[in-house]
Amino acid sequence: MPSDWYKSAFGDLYPIIYAHRDDEAAAAEVAALIQWFDLEGSAALTLDLCCGDGRHGTQLSELGLSLIGIDLSPQLLERATMRPALRSRLVRGDMRQLPFGAAFDLVLNLFTSFGYFIDESENRQALFEMGRVLAPGGRLVIDHINRDWVEKTFVAEDQRREQDYVIRQRRTIEGDRVRKAITVTWQGGREIRMNEDVRMYRPEEIQGLLTASGLTQIQIAGDYHGAPLGEQSKRLIVTAVKPG
Ligand SMILES: C[S@@+](CC[C@H](N)C(=O)[O-])C[C@H]1O[C@@H](n2cnc3c(N)ncnc32)[C@H](O)[C@@H]1O
Numbered sequence: 475m476p477s478d479w480y481k482s483a484f485g486d487l488y489p490i491i492y493a494h495r496d497d498e499a500a501a502a503e504v505a506a507l508i509q510w511f512d513l514e515g516s517a518a519l520t521l522d523l524c525c526g527d528g529r530h531g532t533q534l535s536e537l538g539l540s541l542i543g544i545d546l547s548p549q550l551l552e553r554a555t556m557r558p559a560l561r562s563r564l565v566r567g568d569m570r571q572l573p574f575g576a577a578f579d580l581v582l583n584l585f586t587s588f589g590y591f592i593d594e595s596e597n598r599q600a601l602f603e604m605g606r607v608l609a610p611g612g613r614l615v616i617d618h619i620n621r622d623w624v625e626k627t628f629v630a631e632d633q634r635r636e637q638d639y640v641i642r643q644r645r646t647i648e649g650d651r652v653r654k655a656i657t658v659t660w661q662g663g664r665e666i667r668m669n670e671d672v673r674m675y676r677p678e679e680i681q682g683l684l685t686a687s688g689l690t691q692i693q694i695a696g697d698y699h700g701a702p703l704g705e706q707s708k709r710l711i712v713t714a715v716k717p718g
Pocket residue numbers: 480481484495523524525526527528529530544545546547550567568569570583584585586587590
């Protein structure tokens with residue numbers, strides 16, 4: 475599996491493979507976050523780190539937050555540009571080296587946009603960057619996969635149809651990483667293959683990494699409402715604050 479899989483996995487086919495991760499799902503997540511962190515009416519300067527096609531960012535902007543989105547994928551940024559609220563608010567960049575100072579009141583890293591690098595020091599560097607670009611008192615929210623849920627609901631292989639495409643996914647868990655080999659086939663038999671390779675974290679591990687990045691008030695939750703992490707939690711939501 476190529477170590478830079480993330481450079482090709484988030485292209486034009488990504489919105490088809492993850493069609494269920496749409497604007498409607500994002501609206502519900504944003505509404506819950508706004509309530510959880512009491513952001514109603516706030517104009518907080520917010521970074522949507524790994525913003526993808528801007529499905530969360532557009533909703534946050536419409537609610538009044540002052541949003542910047544950053545992502546590595548030209549294709550997904552192109553789609554984000556089509557959203558009027560985001561057009562002039564997008565930057566192409568890498569999470570390991572963010573082109574900002576300590577400016578943001580809120581940094582959001584949503585829907586498994588972390589743990590991509592095989593060299594763990596690069597994942598730590600990305601976390602460090604998230605903390606560095608927060609203003610004193612600013613808050614970080616990371617929405618990652620919940621390792622226990624991934625292991626409990628593990629399916630080695632499945633196949634489904636989405637529009638004109640057949641999507642076949644083969645998964646393995648190797649140590650701390652969950653790996654996917656995805657094959658997308660469409661009319662005429664044309665086929666494209668891609669990979670995903672994501673580091674999973676235990677709550678106490680990510681807590682330690684955030685502490686080492688200088689962040690405090692670390693909370694671990696199981697959903698966007700702040701419910702406690704439990705056996706039925708599909709997600710691992712981690713929040714932390716940069717000391718003032
Ligand atoms: C799973 S998607 C989630 C996108 C978005 N947050 C959402 O919820 O729809 C992960 C995103 O991370 C971006 N990405 C991958 N590697 C990156 C990197 N090194 N730096 C910045 N963004 C990256 C991808 O292009 C993709 O948009």
